[in-house]
Amino acid sequence: xxxxxxLLLLLIAIISSCQxxxxxxxxxQQKVDSLQKVLxxxxxDAALTQQRLQRFDTLDFDFYSHQQWDSLSVSHAQDIVVTYxxxxxxxGLPDHIKQLEPLFTFAPDTKIKEHPVRFxxxxxxxxxxxxxGTFSKxxxxxxxxTIAPTGKSFHLSMCTVGHWExxxxxxxxxxWDNASMMKQIGLGx
Numbered sequence: 001x002x003x004x005x006x007l008l009l010l011l012i013a014i015i016s017s018c019q020x021x022x023x024x025x026x027x028x029q030q031k032v033d034s035l036q037k038v039l040x041x042x043x044x045d046a047a048l049t050q051q052r053l054q055r056f057d058t059l060d061f062d063f064y065s066h067q068q069w070d071s072l073s074v075s076h077a078q079d080i081v082v083t084y085x086x087x088x089x090x091x092g093l094p095d096h097i098k099q100l101e102p103l104f105t106f107a108p109d110t111k112i113k114e115h116p117v118r119f120x121x122x123x124x125x126x127x128x129x130x131x132x133g134t135f136s137k138x139x140x141x142x143x144x145x146t147i148a149p150t151g152k153s154f155h156l157s158m159c160t161v162g163h164w165e166x167x168x169x170x171x172x173x174x175x176w177d178n179a180s181m182m183k184q185i186g187l188g189x
Contacts, residue, residue, distance in 0.1 A: 049120035052164055056127050060112040060160075067104055069097045077168040085176050096172075105140060106149065107133035107185075112158075125162045130155065131176065135185035150186035 055075050063071040072093060082096045083089050090096045103110055110133035117128040134153045138146035158176035162169040182188030 045122070049125065052120055052125050052162070053115075053118045053127070056118065056125060056160070056162065057115060060115065060127070060129055064100070065111040065113070067101075069100070072097065075169055076172070077165065077170045080169055080172060082172045082174065084174050085178055102140065103133070106137045106147075107135055107154070108137060109133050123164045125164065127160050127162075129158050129160065131158050132156075135187075147187065152184060152186045154181050154184040156181055156184075 059072070059075045062068065063074070076093050076096065078093050079091070080093055080096060081089060081091050082099070084099065090099050110131065112129040112131050114130050115127050116130065117126075119126055132153065132155050135150050137149055139149070140146050156176050158174065160175075161173040163171035179188055
């Protein structure tokens with residue numbers, strides 16, 4: 001009789017253990033599912049950031065460097081707001097292009113060929129580029145006046161911070177040292 005009770009207790013313990021194991025397995029599976037969901041979101045976000053950074057490379061290396069202004073609509077929203085190093089802003093892609101063109105008037109070989117630093121998070125990207133060019137043509141300064149070319153080159157680090165929406169930049173902030181550029185091309189002290 002005693003052995004029947006022991007056997008019954010042992011059977012109850014085994015069944016109880018199996019039920020706890022099942023609950024534990026269910027909890028573990030829920031945690032695994034949750035982590036897989038988080039990992040998938042992270043992977044999707046990383047892929048989107050890489051896509052935007054690749055678009056940025058094309059923007060600077062191809063469109064900007066070769067003055068393919070019509071192609072800027074691939075990466076820029078039509079109503080983009082751009083802030084420049086001096087704090088001024090343009091609103092809309094046509095005005096942004098007008099602001100870019102003058103540099104190529106006096107330094108037609110201006111290029112961005114490398115992005116040594118590039119990263120992003122969420123809807124934001126940040127790229128440091130190296131901009132080079134030569135002051136080889138007259139620089140318009142207004143009222144029909146120009147400054148004669150010095151033939152001197154510039155080599156600047158610049159930074160672009162982009163805020164993306166629906167696959168295009170909605171806002172762009174540009175940073176570079178204008179005083180350094182003027183000094184390098186022989187116009188600053």
